[in-house]
Amino acid sequence: xxxxxDLRTLDTVPRELRPPVDPRGLGVGIVHLGLGAFHRAHQAxxxxxxxxxxxxxxxxxxxTMRSAAVVGxxxxxxxxxxxxxxxxxxTTARVSAAVREVLFAAERTAEVLARIADxxxxxxxLTVTEKGYSHDPATGRxxxxxxxxxxxxxxxxxxxxxxxxxxxxxxxxxxxxDAGPVTVLSCxxxxxxxxxxxxxxxxxxxxxxxxxxxxxxxxxxAQVRFPGSMVDRIVPATTDADRERAAAxxxxxxxxxxxxxxxxQWVIEDDFAASRPAWERAGAVLAPDxxxxxxxxxxxxxxxxxxxxxxxxxxxxxxxxxxxADDGFRGLVERxxxxxxxxxxxxxxxxxxxxxxxxxxxRFANPALRHRTAxxxxxxxxxxxxxxxxxxxxCREAGIEPRGSAFAVAAWMRWVWTDRxxxxxxxxxDDPLAPVLRTAVADCTSAEQVxxxxxxxxxxxxxxxxxxxxxxxxxxxxxxxLTADGARTAAGRG
Ligand code: CS2
Numbered sequence: 001x002x003x004x005x006d007l008r009t010l011d012t013v014p015r016e017l018r019p020p021v022d023p024r025g026l027g028v029g030i031v032h033l034g035l036g037a038f039h040r041a042h043q044a045x046x047x048x049x050x051x052x053x054x055x056x057x058x059x060x061x062x063x064t065m066r067s068a069a070v071v072g073x074x075x076x077x078x079x080x081x082x083x084x085x086x087x088x089x090x091t092t093a094r095v096s097a098a099v100r101e102v103l104f105a106a107e108r109t110a111e112v113l114a115r116i117a118d119x120x121x122x123x124x125x126l127t128v129t130e131k132g133y134s135h136d137p138a139t140g141r142x143x144x145x146x147x148x149x150x151x152x153x154x155x156x157x158x159x160x161x162x163x164x165x166x167x168x169x170x171x172x173x174x175x176x177x178d179a180g181p182v183t184v185l186s187c188x189x190x191x192x193x194x195x196x197x198x199x200x201x202x203x204x205x206x207x208x209x210x211x212x213x214x215x216x217x218x219x220x221x222a223q224v225r226f227p228g229s230m231v232d233r234i235v236p237a238t239t240d241a242d243r244e245r246a247a248a249x250x251x252x253x254x255x256x257x258x259x260x261x262x263x264x265q266w267v268i269e270d271d272f273a274a275s276r277p278a279w280e281r282a283g284a285v286l287a288p289d290x291x292x293x294x295x296x297x298x299x300x301x302x303x304x305x306x307x308x309x310x311x312x313x314x315x316x317x318x319x320x321x322x323x324x325a326d327d328g329f330r331g332l333v334e335r336x337x338x339x340x341x342x343x344x345x346x347x348x349x350x351x352x353x354x355x356x357x358x359x360x361x362x363r364f365a366n367p368a369l370r371h372r373t374a375x376x377x378x379x380x381x382x383x384x385x386x387x388x389x390x391x392x393x394x395c396r397e398a399g400i401e402p403r404g405s406a407f408a409v410a411a412w413m414r415w416v417w418t419d420r421x422x423x424x425x426x427x428x429x430d431d432p433l434a435p436v437l438r439t440a441v442a443d444c445t446s447a448e449q450v451x452x453x454x455x456x457x458x459x460x461x462x463x464x465x466x467x468x469x470x471x472x473x474x475x476x477x478x479x480x481x482l483t484a485d486g487a488r489t490a491a492g493r494g
Pocket of ligand 1: 189231232233234235301302305306375376377383
């Protein structure tokens with residue numbers, strides 16, 4: 001039986017695949033909530049390169065919020081895992097050493113809170129996905145009647161379960177321990193992620209008993225910063241084949257492999273409460289304002305990604321690469337970007353949005369990344385507002401007919417309405433609002449009806465679109481065509 005990757009077997013791994021920093025003796029300076037594949041291939045990779053270049057005690061305590069499986073993968077490996085980087089024609093592999101501690105929040109709550117309150121920790125980062133913020137996607141406000149939020153506020157002794165609960169209780173411990181300032185850095189694809197998280201922490205804090213709330217609000221205002229950030233790297237779910245490729249390169253097995261593309265980008269608002277890793281030495285950009293970068297990324301990359309995911313999944317394409325290879329789907333996305341998304345965005349300094357559009361379609365086409373359409377299609381209710389509805393609204397304001405973006409939203413509506421792909425295969429609706437969505441469309445018999453029922457959900461569509469003179473008609477027309485002709489034919493006809 002082949003040995004497993006860990007600190008002991010690391011010395012048997014080919015030298016050029018070993019991490020650029022020595023994991024032994026690397027102290028923890030960052031707590032990360034949401035130790036999924038994305039974090040391991042993005043912020044952890046930047047952090048490791050920053051340590052290699054500039055030093056610092058910036059090991060990561062990685063906290064898994066939902067899946068104990070991550071602990072099973074990484075804890076026996078002393079936090080080590082391989083990053084496989086697939087360029088299409090060339091693959092590189094490197095073991096990453098930045099994650100120094102792995103905790104499952106539900107089982108090791110006290111340790112997580114103690115880490116957030118540790119004076120050696122100066123940064124708390126988060127990738128808990130859109131739905132992990134316990135917020136209303138249309139307004140960004142806290143779901144203050146959500147049972148899990150209320151349970152965390154009540155603090156019945158079992159420990160917080162939501163990311164916000166952990167964060168707020170951890171900050172409270174830090175305040176009581178007088179452990180000094182800390183930066184909380186959201187790395188999720190949310191609009192204004194820093195300000196949104198700051199607002200949610202404040203709303204959650206306000207639900208605590210008045211005296212506690214007042215003290216914590218004042219301390220947080222003085223000691224905690226919540227910079228915004230734009231993160232970008234495509235990181236599909238790891239497959240057994242990826243793990244086999246890594247084992248062949250390493251000579252040891254690795255259950256924690258992540259697979260990604262060569263491209264990576266991180267723009268961080270330069271607003272830190274205390275010290276931080278020298279991420280700029282690893283290629284991150286520290287900017288006074290990240291909002292323009294964030295809008296471009298969410299509307300262009302994520303907006304097209306979701307469009308390809310719904311159309312592709314309806315048409316039976318398993319991967320994003322297969323979907324973008326369809327001329328009709330690709331043409332639709334190209335037109336949507338050129339005619340609707342780019343004209344309603346301000347390009348950040350030095351960025352050519354047409355080049356960026358071409359580059360991202362090239363990234364989607366990377367044949368080595370088998371990014372499943374079903375994975376990107378997940379949680380549409382949480383993603384639609386910032387990815388597609390923002391463009392629909394911006395077009396309406398600019399006097400542009402949002403044909404392409406409405407078609408994309410209609411593809412999501414079709415995905416919600418049908419329980420089969422176009423070729424008759426059954427499929428799941430993986431979304432935290434799935435029960436609400438299913439109930440809304442259950443007895444609908446026409447496209448108009450579906451559009452009316454879904455637009456009436458303010459948590460996704462706000463209150464404006466249902467009464468818009470143009471948008472409901474565009475959606476109903478596109479949904480009728482998608483239903484009658486199937487995604488490929490409907491998209492091909494434009
Ligand atoms: C994707 C993103 O799953 C999704 O919804 O659109 O995870 C995407 O791959 C990343 O944002 C790329 O940076």
